[in-house]
Structure formats: C-alpha cells, structure tokens
Amino acid sequence: MPIMTPGTYLAKRRAAAGLSIEDVAERISTEPPIPHHDRAAWLRRIEQDVDGLKIREAAALSSVFPFDLDIFVTLIGLHSPVMPAETIEAPRLCQACGCSENDACLDPTTGQGCRWVGPEQCSACDPATPAGAVAAA
Ligand SMILES: [Zn+2]
Ligand SMILES: [Zn+2]
Numbered sequence: 805m806p807i808m809t810p811g812t813y814l815a816k817r818r819a820a821a822g823l824s825i826e827d828v829a830e831r832i833s834t835e836p837p838i839p840h841h842d843r844a845a846w847l848r849r850i851e852q853d854v855d856g857l858k859i860r861e862a863a864a865l866s867s868v869f870p871f872d873l874d875i876f877v878t879l880i881g882l883h884s885p886v887m888p889a890e891t892i893e894a895p896r897l898c899q900a901c902g903c904s905e906n907d908a909c910l911d912p913t914t915g916q917g918c919r920w921v922g923p924e925q926c927s928a929c930d931p932a933t934p935a936g937a938v939a940a941a
Contacts, residue, residue, distance in 0.1 A: 808879060809853045829844040832865060878895050879895070896920075898918075
C-alpha cells in the first residue's frame, strides 16, 4: 500500500469532517488574509500536493477540521526527496478517512472512538459494521 501523501491526508480528513473545499475556504483565517476564491484554489493545490503548507497554516487549518499535525508532518517527511524514507516509521492510517489513533472518528451519538477492523481500515469506514456496532463492541 503506498503511503498517503500529506495532501491526500488533508483531503480525506476534510471529507471525513463533511466539509467541502469551499466550506474550509470560508472558515479558515489566514495571516495575511487571502481572498476567498484564492483560498479555495490554494487549498486545492495543497490537497494535490502542489503547494506545501507552513506549520502556522497547518495549525489554522486544524482548527477548521480535525487532523493530526504530527501525522501530517510525518507524511511530509516520508514524501520528502531529501529524507531517507526508511528512517521514518509510516503512521497507521485508515485509507478511507485518514483517521488514526491520534484522531479517531467519534461516534456522533455515543462519542466513542473508532477501532481498527483491518490493517488500514477503521470501524467507522467498515461497510460490514452496522451503525451502532462500534458502541456495542
Ligand atoms: Zn476510517
Ligand atoms: Zn476512524
């Protein structure tokens, strides 16, 4: 399984939060301020790994939807051409939603976190897990 890119990771966490690029562009505050239409284009470039993200910008983004900054930074390292990938351990991520043990999916009714049902799949994304089964487990 190829390691998720930082942009893909952000795109999956955004989608898991139920937000569109436009939603995020609406909510994020950048310093200096970027006009709304430019922000959406900027977010698209980030999700396509065309543009990088400064730590400050990543922190601003993580206040709009939850993702793990450590994992984001680790993924940048893993995809960096100057960094030998074998020196960094790839984080365990759900391939469907990008969640991890650092930021699990929370069941909206019970508030319980998801668990692993496969090497790279969490219970919240498992079609075999009927709604509510996570809480019952
Ligand atoms: Zn998942
Ligand atoms: Zn999950």
